[in-house]
Amino acid sequence: MTFNALQAYQEIWGALLDEEFQEALRRASTISQVRVEELLAERRELVELCREVAGIKRRSIDTLEELVERAYRSLEAVRAKPYLAGDAEEARRIIGGLVGSGKLVVMAKSMAAAEVGLRGYLESLGNEVWETDLGELLVQLEGSKPMHTTTPAVHMTRYKAIKLISEKLGVKLKGDSVEEAVKAVREFLRGKIVKADVGISGANALAADTGAIILVENESNIRLVTSTPPIHIALVPVDKIVPTLLDAVKVAIVQAAYTGLYPPTYISIIAGPSSTADIERVRVYGAQGPRELHVVLLDNGRLKALKDPLLKEQLRCIRCGRCQYECPVWVHTANKWGGPAYGGPMGLVWTAITVDPIEAGKLSYLCLGCGRCDASCPVEIPLSTILRHLKTMASRSS
């Protein structure tokens, strides 16, 4: 995937003039800031836990190459089928090969999927593909991209969302009731999920010792997507690998807390496909859940980033999106200030790692250097320093 910084600047300008966009962001960011601030003030143990997670992630990144190998072997041991995708194209090819064409595919929100342009690719192969996270579905219906890491439709007001749902899903919604809209989407998606051939998810973390994938959520769509269709494919960026299952759960808890979701409504641990051995101890795969689990480990620039001392720091990121909500620039641009998938402080760096450091650097000039992102990040990533580093890379290239 490629992108162009100047074009992004033009979109940003459009966003500044769009009052509905500005209003939606203002509301969402204020609510989110206050919520997390109160949560952390009330539960000091979470602040402790995030220090611990910062340490876990530091050590994981320091031994990343070795962890990838360990995770690969552990996945095999639990009868999941592992793959290593060097770049976005390879990830698309592997997953496209598994899905084939003419299938019904349901997806649980995954930034990695957005990173490799998975939905569009599977559609181009002749599949019917649906996002099942409400926010991500709205983004799909709008034909845009996720505007925030955990809340992709943050830029939409309820009016916009309801209009999209009624127009694009062909359901009749009266008035401006969010409840009605959620109910309509639930019915629509249920119909798709029960019939789906393949479910695709990302992961919040992957434990190298056990091959277990951890997924955290509040909608329960991830539970359905990963357990209803006969095949589950998980696309997992290699930076999400941590040494142990316990480490992985800790990462998920901190990630949820820093998005304001605490306690997390659901945490799923998935280690291998579903099976039963209840009849004569004969193991049969595909009991009530999927009979196949494929795990695609995605490199796409991450292992190369290990060699740049500053880009390497970003690999600790647990994608909580805190730095986006706290950034004075992001709250006016959302991920329009970013590349094809990621935006905002973390997103510019992820764009540099996974797409193009020079174009990401050109966008970094909008960084104020104010350091609010640095101060908010649960895993102590020096974001403003990295963004300045990207500026230097961009200016040296011109």
Add this chain to the structure above:
Amino acid sequence: MLNPLDVVKVIEDNVRRYGFPFPVPREAVYSWAKPLRLLDRGSTMLYTGALYQLTPYIASIVEQLSAIEGSRVSGLALKLSGILSSLGVSRLIVRPKGDMVSVVERILTSIVSLLERAEVKVAYPYEDDMYSGVLLYDLGLDELFKEHAVKVYRALKSRGAELLVTVDPHTTHIMRSVYPRYVDGYDLEVKSYLEVLAERGVRLVREPSGGKVVIHDPCLYARFENVVEQPRMLLRTAGFDVLEPRRSRKMTYCCGGPIEGLTPKMAKMIAKTRLEELREKSGTIVTLCPICYANLRAVAEGDVEVIDIALVLSGAKP
């Protein structure tokens, strides 16, 4: 929106040619100090890095850029170099925002007198009160920044400087935390005048009717240089009731200033958000940085007053 790469280019060229991010007459930096007859050499040296003095020029340039940015609703990335020449660069030189020049002079003069009240005698490097190069650093122009920093360091050393007393957060940060990483053998100690005043116990005139003020922490003091309690303590000593906005101290909120040259529109939106938040607590907003001062003032309406801490502390409050 302006094309940031063009802006960066213009700034780079200007620093190479004039030593400043845009053309400014040299005396504009040190003429305020002439009446004070400060020694031009000494170990304790007041170093402004020219940021306060540049602010009236920045404000005027931003006003002009703002008109250009707003006139192209299509949002086309504009060629800044073309615009600057069509505006005539000379117009940019001679027109600092008039009323701000005198405010800046009063602020700097007040800082010297506050230091005197704390029995700190400072020398001043006049022609060698050079621009620190903050913007070069912020824009990631590392090679040029390094070159510039070495020149500044040598000039200050040649005047006998050992302790630099700085007056704004950007210069404090760059001289204390950044120069050591770029200049070999860097050995200057750096303190903000607010730290010096707090440390040496300045005898402030206590305002009988101080009243309520709200403090706006600049990002660099609060998050990078740990200058947080000193200004509060000084304001309280001077008899003011210091109120905190929702986002303060380490989690303070930016005034938008750093991107005013790229997108004045967004910088203003950020400043407005901050101003409203501050205003909820008090109509008297105390700033500690010239960029914050100019940006918040530019969006202040009605009975809101934005005032620099040096003027508040020296009792020169209008």
